[in-house]
Amino acid sequence: MAKIVKEYLNADLSKLPNFTIHPIVLKYWALGGGSSWLGPNTTPITTCPDGVGSYQHYVNGSIYYHPSVGAHEVHGLIKARWSSLGWETSFLGYPITDESTTPDGIGRYNHFQGGSIYWSPSTGAWEVHGSIRGKYSALGWERSFLGYPLTNETTTPDGIGRYNHFQGGSIYWSPGTGAWEVHGSIREKWSSLGWERSALGYPISDEQVVFGGDGRISHFQHGSIYWSATAGARVLRERVRVHVKTLETPVSFTLNEQFAAMQEVYAMAGIQVDWATTENLVLAALNDVDVGGCTMGSVTAEQVTLFGNRNFVGVDDMVVYYVRSTVPAYNGCAAHPAGRPGAVVVRSASRWTLGHELGHVLGLRHVSLSDRLMTGLGTFGITNPPPDLIASEVTTMIASGLSTAL
Ligand SMILES: [Zn+2]
Known part of the structure; x- marks a missing residue:
C-alpha cells in the first residue's frame, strides 16, 4: 500500500508522517479508481448526518463508509431502492457488502446492517429484513422456491403483521406467530x-x-x-388426535402410508389428523385379540385389557392398537370399552382401514358402496381412492365429541 500511495502522490512518505488515506479512497482505488465503472466523483468525501460515517458519490454509484463496517459500494437500482428508503438513516443502515452476484448467477444484492436488497432483471430491487429475511435466508434465499422478492416488507391490511411477496410465495410475520412461508x-x-x-x-x-x-x-x-x-x-378447522400402540408392526402398508391416507380422506371432512404418540406394547397374549362379535357397546375381556393401555392419551384422544390378527379374523374392529375411544387394526390391513375404523369410533356406520370410506364390503375393494365421506357423515364425525375445533 505504501508503494501505491508513494506512486500516487509521487512523494516521499517520510515527509508525510501523519498522512492517512480515507477508506473511501482506498475502496475507490481497489475498484479501479477513475477508470472503473464508478467513473469520476461527483461530490467530495462528505460526512453523513450521523457525524460518523461518510460517503462519496460518483457518476455511476456511491461508496459509503462507517468505521464499524468499512467501505462498500452501492449502485444502480439497489442504490435507488436504498435511497428511496432513506439511505443509511433508514432501518437498513450502512452497506456491509459491495453489490454482489447472487449464487444463482442471475441477480444481485447488497447486504446492509439492517437487511438486504435483492435485485433481478425480471423483479427489480426490493428490501428484505428482520425475521422475514431470517426465514428467506433459512430457506435458501433466491435459490429456494421463493425466488426473488417482489415487494418491500409491507404492513398487512389488518395493521398487525408484515409480509414480503416473492416470485414463488410469501413470508408472513406477526408479533405473536413469527415468520413463516406460504406458497402454491x-x-x-x-x-x-x-x-x-x-x-x-x-x-x-x-x-x-x-x-x-x-x-x-x-x-x-x-x-x-x-x-x-x-x-x-x-x-x-377441526382435528382428531390419534395415538398408535403397536403390538405388531404393520406389514402391508406403513404407518405413514395409513396416516397419509387417513388425512387425505379426513381432509374432505375438514378434519386434521394429528398423530400424537407411538408406543410399542409387548402383550403377546393379545397379539391375536378376541373381539367377539365386534359389536359396538359389547366388548370381550381381552378388548377391555388391551384398551386399558392409554399412556399419554387424553380423554378425547383415540388409540389404534396394531395386532397380528383378530379372532374372528377382521381387518380391524372399532368396538371399544366406554370412555376408551379407539380401535384395533391388524398388521395386514389395507391403506384405508385406519381411517375406516376410526370413522366408526367417530360414530359412522357401514354403507354398501365401494366408493365410500365406510364401505362394509371391505376397504381393499375401494374403487375410487381416496374414498368418499359424505356431508351427513362429516356432521356426525364433528358432533362425536372426539373432534376439537382448531
Ligand atoms: Zn367397518
Missing part, C-alpha cells in the same frame, strides 16, 4: 379466504409434507390448509 395452492386458498384477516389468521408453520405422503399442509392460528393433487386445497 395453499397460498392461493388462504388468499381467496382473505389472507390474515380470514378466520384462519396468520401462518404458524411452513408448508409441511403430511406423513411422508403426497399431501401438504400449512398450519395457521385457527386451522390448517391441506392440499394434495386429488383433494385440492381443503380448509381444516
Whole structure:
C-alpha cells in the first residue's frame, strides 16, 4: 500500500508522517479508481448526518463508509431502492457488502446492517429484513422456491403483521406467530379466504409434507390448509388426535402410508389428523385379540385389557392398537370399552382401514358402496381412492365429541 500511495502522490512518505488515506479512497482505488465503472466523483468525501460515517458519490454509484463496517459500494437500482428508503438513516443502515452476484448467477444484492436488497432483471430491487429475511435466508434465499422478492416488507391490511411477496410465495410475520412461508395452492386458498384477516389468521408453520405422503399442509392460528393433487386445497378447522400402540408392526402398508391416507380422506371432512404418540406394547397374549362379535357397546375381556393401555392419551384422544390378527379374523374392529375411544387394526390391513375404523369410533356406520370410506364390503375393494365421506357423515364425525375445533 505504501508503494501505491508513494506512486500516487509521487512523494516521499517520510515527509508525510501523519498522512492517512480515507477508506473511501482506498475502496475507490481497489475498484479501479477513475477508470472503473464508478467513473469520476461527483461530490467530495462528505460526512453523513450521523457525524460518523461518510460517503462519496460518483457518476455511476456511491461508496459509503462507517468505521464499524468499512467501505462498500452501492449502485444502480439497489442504490435507488436504498435511497428511496432513506439511505443509511433508514432501518437498513450502512452497506456491509459491495453489490454482489447472487449464487444463482442471475441477480444481485447488497447486504446492509439492517437487511438486504435483492435485485433481478425480471423483479427489480426490493428490501428484505428482520425475521422475514431470517426465514428467506433459512430457506435458501433466491435459490429456494421463493425466488426473488417482489415487494418491500409491507404492513398487512389488518395493521398487525408484515409480509414480503416473492416470485414463488410469501413470508408472513406477526408479533405473536413469527415468520413463516406460504406458497402454491395453499397460498392461493388462504388468499381467496382473505389472507390474515380470514378466520384462519396468520401462518404458524411452513408448508409441511403430511406423513411422508403426497399431501401438504400449512398450519395457521385457527386451522390448517391441506392440499394434495386429488383433494385440492381443503380448509381444516377441526382435528382428531390419534395415538398408535403397536403390538405388531404393520406389514402391508406403513404407518405413514395409513396416516397419509387417513388425512387425505379426513381432509374432505375438514378434519386434521394429528398423530400424537407411538408406543410399542409387548402383550403377546393379545397379539391375536378376541373381539367377539365386534359389536359396538359389547366388548370381550381381552378388548377391555388391551384398551386399558392409554399412556399419554387424553380423554378425547383415540388409540389404534396394531395386532397380528383378530379372532374372528377382521381387518380391524372399532368396538371399544366406554370412555376408551379407539380401535384395533391388524398388521395386514389395507391403506384405508385406519381411517375406516376410526370413522366408526367417530360414530359412522357401514354403507354398501365401494366408493365410500365406510364401505362394509371391505376397504381393499375401494374403487375410487381416496374414498368418499359424505356431508351427513362429516356432521356426525364433528358432533362425536372426539373432534376439537382448531
Ligand atoms: Zn367397518
